[in-house]
Amino acid sequence: MFDTGQVRELELLGRRVSPASLAGEHLLPVAPALARLTPRGGLQRGSVVAVQGPGATSLALGLIAGPSAAGSWVVGVGTPEVGLLAAAELGVDLERLVMVDAPPRDQWATVVAAVADAFDVVVVRHRSPVKPGDARRLTARVRERGGILVQLPGRSRAWPDAPDLALTLSDPVWRGVAADAPGAGRLRARLVQVTVDGRRAAARGRTASLWLPGPDGEIALARDFPGLGAGHGRPEVPETVLGQVG
């Protein structure tokens, strides 16, 4: 139909008339607090993101809230236990969220590849090891399409490669309930330590204190609420700052 020369010419023409590629186009937006944790202030398109530790699900929901609010569709494959009410509270647009039941083991790669082809954000939880060949193909598919693959904590070492961005949470402290006030209050806010790790441009070993969620229901860096954020252990002033709970 076309000879290769014509195709080359068309390609060159296409490159000439296309607008310059901006760095921002390669990033999916995230909430401001999380932008400061991610290497380039957003989620790199075509990357694999893994979250681990206590609060990992909330952090994953917080991460995908940005792209979701910006109009990206989100699909969860085999993640029926994710609390979608929490997702909505953290900013995920439920109108652009699809949940797919866990596929049988032999169809897992096919299904994830099918949705990765069309969705910006794919959330998975590994229940069984992924074959290295499947993992390579999926990574390539995600990179080519420019989406992100978010891995919730699941079976350890299920994914053969290291993720592009790994966020590990530790030391959760809940506010709103206290040991010396049994039965009073309710869970309101949680402070966690997050360690950022990853390949290439990911800033290795960066740590931060994160409200997940904060007293206002949003994810924030601990320094945004200094009066509440200092130190670990017992809350200094939770009930007075957060208001008496009825």
Add this chain to the structure above:
Amino acid sequence: MTERAERTLVAWCPDWPVVAAGVPLDQPAIVVHANRVVACSPAAREEGVVEGLRRREAQGRCPQAELLAHDPARDARAFEPAVASLDVLCPRVEITRPGSCALATRGPSRYHGGDEALAEKVGAVLAGVLKDGPGAQHQARPSESVVRVGIADGMLAATAAARKARPDAPVVVPPGASGPFLAPWPVTVLVEAAIAEVAGLPDDRISEIADVLRQLGLRTFGALAEVPAADVLARFGREGAALHRLARGLDARPLAARHPAPDLAATVELDPPVERVDTAAFVAVGLADELHRTLGSRGLACTRVAVVAETEHGESLERCWRHEGTLGAAAVAERVRWQLDGWLSGSAATRPTAGITQLTLRPEEVVAARGRQLGFWGGETLLDERAGRALARVAGLLGAEAVRVPELRGGRGPGEQLTMVPSMAVDLVESRPAARPGWVTEPWPGRLPAPAPALVHAEPVTVELLDAAGGPVGVSGRGDITAGPDLLVTVAGSQRIAAWAGPWPADERWWDPDGHRRRARLQVVTGDGAAHLLALEGGRWHIEATYD
């Protein structure tokens, strides 16, 4: 079964303003309003006077005619005794205008021995009253009744029937024959009656439509009725659709939305019973077409349809399919296919034991067909085509029920406030308000406040909750905890409880013996910093959700 207008009797006294003025009908008389003839006696009509004529012209044609002032109040006053006299036959008589009244015949007709008998009785009663009424003393032939009675389906057809009736011979149009009966009548008559009947529709708009209809060459009811309802609706809007319904012998007011009559359902008996999905789907296409035609002929569209399949052994599967847009015939057929596919090729436990013998499509919610307005600048591309194809592919691999989207609903627990809907059952291209925060506006007392747990366990994990002394922790009938919880024992091990809050008791659906649930919820933070939502039900604690 098709829709039919309410069976109506219309009693009509021709030239009522003349009669009410006390002028004998064999005397030439004209009633004039705003320099135009609004009514005239038969004697004047014989001289060439018609309604709508200028006064000067009418007087030119019939110089000896008595000139009467137009006085609606007089007309109504004179008609009142006639209407009152009908009370002995039927309690609810409606005056459509002076000189014409209507009543629903369903009950009275049965009581008086049929439509004909009722028509005769009404005619006789009215004639008896009018004999003594205004103008009777001058009547040259008092034996001849001035009342004409017609019975038909719908107000308009009954009016037309009354016009066609002879004073001594009422016209009764058989049930269901109103459309054909009306067909040869000119549209102008329709419009005149429509203005009287379709209260709430602007008169000028109706006349305007009548003008256009005449210019279009649609001069009779029959010609108008032959135009598809949807086209009339598209060209003339609501009023046009009402006129079209009238032309077909139906009532002007269409069915209210969300209240479809049961006869809208389309049912097909399958003999021999169908065991294969593709055969059933083939039948479903025809059935969906039928349903679509039925709805379309009323200018309706379906937004929710229930598909009911029954087998030889009496098993039945009913599922409701909803669509934010409207369900076309193809879309309905597709949903039938999905549903039967899941049923007939499901696991042995759920599969029916015999072939399907009956298939019913029942519209659960209908709206006026407005046509579907597509977005101009990418309004349609909320979900791009590629994602739609990917979901269809996954649904093909895993089954339509495996791909679902969330919708909000009322509830107290974290898992109860959402429901998952098969993505094929909703239109992902359109915006879905049910998935937006704020969709649930009703208060749910006892609902857990934010933040919501990020992990909601599909199967609640049974645990034990012990107090410091090692005894079980319970919640009293008054909603108080019996002892401070100290240890959470799970299958994986035990965790000390660092802090806790609650309990929040919930006594749900206490009026419903099957759905009644009595629960108490408790938030606990364990020694490692993890927080769980525990629920006590039937004396056992479960981890309902985890604040992960």
